[in-house]
Amino acid sequence: MDIETPNERNCVPIGRHYAGPLNLDLDKLLAGRLLIQGTSGAGKSATLRRIIEEAFEYMTTIIVDPEAEFANLAAHIGATTIKATEITADGLSAAALRAREHRIPLHIDLSDLDPEQRIIKAAAFFSGLMSAPAELWANTMLVCIDEGHLLAPHLAGRAQDSETRRLGVATLTDLCSRGRKRGLATIVATQRLAKLSASVTSELLNFLVGLNVFDRDVKRAADFLGFSAKDAEKLRTLAPGEFYAMGPALESAATLAKIDPTITRHIGATPELIGSADHTAAEAEALLALDAMRALPQTDRGRLTVKGTRALDAFLLDPSATLAIATVQALARISPNATTCSELSAHTGRERTDIHDALDTLTAIGVIETTHREDTRIARLSARLRQKNAHVDLVALA
Numbered sequence: 561m562d563i564e565t566p567n568e569r570n571c572v573p574i575g576r577h578y579a580g581p582l583n584l585d586l587d588k589l590l591a592g593r594l595l596i597q598g599t600s601g602a603g604k605s606a607t608l609r610r611i612i613e614e615a616f617e618y619m620t621t622i623i624v625d626p627e628a629e630f631a632n633l634a635a636h637i638g639a640t641t642i643k644a645t646e647i648t649a650d651g652l653s654a655a656a657l658r659a660r661e662h663r664i665p666l667h668i669d670l671s672d673l674d675p676e677q678r679i680i681k682a683a684a685f686f687s688g689l690m691s692a693p694a695e696l697w698a699n700t701m702l703v704c705i706d707e708g709h710l711l712a713p714h715l716a717g718r719a720q721d722s723e724t725r726r727l728g729v730a731t732l733t734d735l736c737s738r739g740r741k742r743g744l745a746t747i748v749a750t751q752r753l754a755k756l757s758a759s760v761t762s763e764l765l766n767f768l769v770g771l772n773v774f775d776r777d778v779k780r781a782a783d784f785l786g787f788s789a790k791d792a793e794k795l796r797t798l799a800p801g802e803f804y805a806m807g808p809a810l811e812s813a814a815t816l817a818k819i820d821p822t823i824t825r826h827i828g829a830t831p832e833l834i835g836s837a838d839h840t841a842a843e844a845e846a847l848l849a850l851d852a853m854r855a856l857p858q859t860d861r862g863r864l865t866v867k868g869t870r871a872l873d874a875f876l877l878d879p880s881a882t883l884a885i886a887t888v889q890a891l892a893r894i895s896p897n898a899t900t901c902s903e904l905s906a907h908t909g910r911e912r913t914d915i916h917d918a919l920d921t922l923t924a925i926g927v928i929e930t931t932h933r934e935d936t937r938i939a940r941l942s943a944r945l946r947q948k949n950a951h952v953d954l955v956a957l958a
Contacts, residue, residue, distance in 0.1 A: 569585055569587060570585065570586040570587050570618055571583040571584060571585045571586065572584050572586065572611070572614035572615050572618070573614065573820065574607070574610050574611055574614060574819060574820060575610075575803075575805075575817045575818050575819040575820050576817060576818055576820065577805070577811075577815050577816060577817040577818070578816075579815075582805055582810065582811070582817040582819075583810075584611060584614075584615070584809055584810060585808070585809040585810075586615060586618050586619065586702075586745065586809075588766075588807075588808045588809035589702075589745045589747075589766065589809040590700065590740060590743070590744075590745040591740055591765075591808070591809075592764070592765030592766050592807060592808050592809055593736050593739075593740075593745065593746045593747070593748070593763060593764045593765060593766065594746070594747045594748070594764060594766040594767070594768065594807070594809065595747075595748055595749075595750070595761060595764040595766070595767050595768070595769075595784075596608055596747065596748070596749040596750075596768045596770075596803075597749070597750050597751075597752075597753055597767070597768070597769050597770065597772075597777075597781060598751070598769065598771050598772070598798075598803065599751055599752065599770070599771050599772055599773055599774075599777070600751055601771070601800055602770035602771035602772075602798070602800060602801075602803075603770060603800045603801040603802075603803070603819060604749050604751065604770060605706055605749060606801065606819065606822055606826045607749070607768060607770075607801075607803065607819045608704055608706055608747065608749045609630070609633055609822045609824060609826060610819055610820055610821075610822050611704070611747065612633060612637065612704055613633070613636070613637070613822060613823050613824065615702055616637040616665065616702070618702075619700045619701060619702040619745065620659070620660075620663045620664070620665050620699065620700070620701045620702070621637060621639060621665045621701070621702045621704065622639075622659070622665065622666050622668065622689070622701055622702065622703045622704065623639060623666070623667045623668065623704050623706075624668045624670065624682060624685070624703070624704065624705040624706065624711070625667060625669050625670060625671070625706055626670045626671065626678060626682075626706060626707045626710045627671055627706065627707060628669050628671035628672075628827075629706065629826070629827045630667060630706070630827070631667065631669070631827070632824050632825060632827060633667075633824045634665075634667030636823065636824050637665055638665060639665035639666055639667040640664060640665065640666055640667065641666075641667040641669055642655060642666060642667070642668050642669065643669045643672075644668060644669060644670045644673055644677075644678075644681045644682075644685075645673055645896060645897075647681075649680055649681050649684035650684065652668075652681055652684045652688060653684045653685065653687055653688035653691070654688060655685070655688065656685045656686070656687075656688025656689045656691075657688045657689075657691060657692055660688075660689060660692045660696050660699055660701065661692070661696055661699070663699050668682070668685055670682060672896065673896075674896070674943060674946060674947055675710070676724045676947060677947065678710060678711065679710075679711055679712075679724050679725070679727060679728035680724060680727065680728075682711045682728065682731075682732075683711075683727050683728055683730075683731035683732075686703075686731045686732060686734075686735045687731060689701065689703065689735065689739075689742075689744060690734060690735060690738065690739065690742060690744075692742065696743075697741065697742045697743040698743060699743060700743040700744075700745065701743060701744050701745070702745050702747070703735065703739070703744055703746045703747070704747045704749075705732075705746065705747065705748045705749065706749045707749065707750065707751070708732070708748035708749060708750045708756055708760065709750045709751065709752060709755035709756040711728050711732055712725075712728045712729045712731075712732040712733070712756060712757040712759075712760045713725055713728070713729075713755060713757065714754060714755050714756060714757050714758065729757040729759050729760065730759075732748075732757075732760050733757070733759045733760050733763060736748070736760060736763035736764060737763045746764075748760060748761075748764065752774065752777050753772075753777045753780040753781060754774065754776040754777050754780065761780075761784075765807050765808060765809075766806070766807025766808065766809045766810055767784050767785065767804070767805070767806050767807055767810075768803040768804070768805050768810070768819075769781045769784065769785060769795065769803060769804045769806075770795075770798055770800075770802060770803045770804075771795065771796070771797075771798040771799075771800070771802075772795040772796065773796055778792050778793075778795050778796065779792065781795055782795065784806075785804055785806055785814040786806075786814065787814070801818055801819045802816060802817070802819075803816075803817055803819060804816055804817075805817050849934075878921055879917075880914070880917040880918045880920075880921045881921070883908065883910055883914055883915070883917075883918040884918040884919075884921045884922050886908055886918075887904060887908070887915065887918045887919065887922065887928075887939075888922065888927060888928070888941070888945075890904060890907055890908065891928065891939065891940055891941050892941060892945070895940065895941050895945070895946050896940065896941070896946045897940065898929075898938050898939060898940035899938070899939065899940070900936060900937060900938055900939075901915050901916060901919065901934075901936075901937040901938075901939070902936075904919075904939070916933045916937070919937065919939050920933075922939075926942055926944075927941070927942055927945065928940065928941055928942055929941075929942055929943075
């Protein structure tokens with residue numbers, strides 16, 4: 561009887577263990593998904609990078625990147641980068657469907673999004689992948705998700721975020737549970753198991769578990785691997801790049817392996833230590849522009865610190881109110897991006913001193929975030945207004 565070799569089974573090498581190479585079986589990955597877990601510095605993202613480097617020629621690859629760490633890998637595999645800040649949620653759903661149809665590798669950059677918008681837009685993209693008609697299911701895809709706990713958190717950060725959290729958890733769980741027959745092989749990487757929804761992890765049948773230090777993470781990881789309480793302590797002593805591999809696509813029993821080096825450089829790697837620059841006190845003050853900060857005029861904006869109707873009355877009676885409203889409308893057009901005082905002056909046709917006064921008024925009532933009064937002053941909408949204004953498509957002032 562003929563015995564298939566690893567390469568004949570669509571296997572790719574990702575590391576080595578005591579008995580030889582550690583291979584990832586892509587056919588079985590499609591059926592069982594994969595969890596990569598390890599605390600910061602364990603080599604989790606580098607492991608995901610290694611898998612993508614080896615597997616991208618077998619399957620159309622999607623990289624979901626919350627921290628903008630995989631741009632160079634996207635270039636290496638020929639993936640098209642989509643910055644989620646520039647595309648609406650509906651646009652991401654449509655892009656996912658078209659990428660599926662035309663077998664286009666994508667790099668979804670979710671950086672610079674507020675936590676709520678990051679979940680919403682990732683969920684929209686996953687929904688687009690899942691909505692592909694049955695005739696496209698043969699176009700298999702490898703969906704690689706870094707920092708999965710940011711997209712499907714175990715708990716909401718605030719009570720107001722609970723509905724968004726439920727959306728993220730439901731969508732990612734659906735991708736993992738029903739993606740198999742739709743030709744979607746999902747890999748989820750996370751720093752902490754305690755932060756990732758258990759609904760997601762319950763759908764993952766293959767595991768690469770690295771260094772863990774927190775008790776809750778050690779216990780959950782040990783449960784996945786079938787470790788006793790004594791064996792679980794081994795997870796606290798692993799070196800960077802060492803992972804226990806287990807699952808149908810990896811090893812039948814938990815096996816300690818060392819992940820091979822990557823071809824592309826890991827952008828998110830811990831930087832090397834470097835000392836401070838050798839500046840005199842005068843040079844340091846000049847570089848910090850401390851004189852400009854000391855020279856800030858102390859304008860009388862106290863009347864705008866009151867709340868409710870009194871605050872509204874004070875704002876409406878302020879001489880800069882009209883320009884302040886025009887400034888907010890200009891900032892809303894480019895949200896979540898920022899702009900400078902000089903650009904606002906050119907856009908509105910008003911003097912910079914007037915723009916400064918308007919920005920001071922808006923700062924006093926918490927409408928914008930801004931820097932100090934100078935020509936290079938930067939301003940953008942507050943986080944509260946950016947969330948309410950998340951539907952905009954423009955990214956520059958006209």
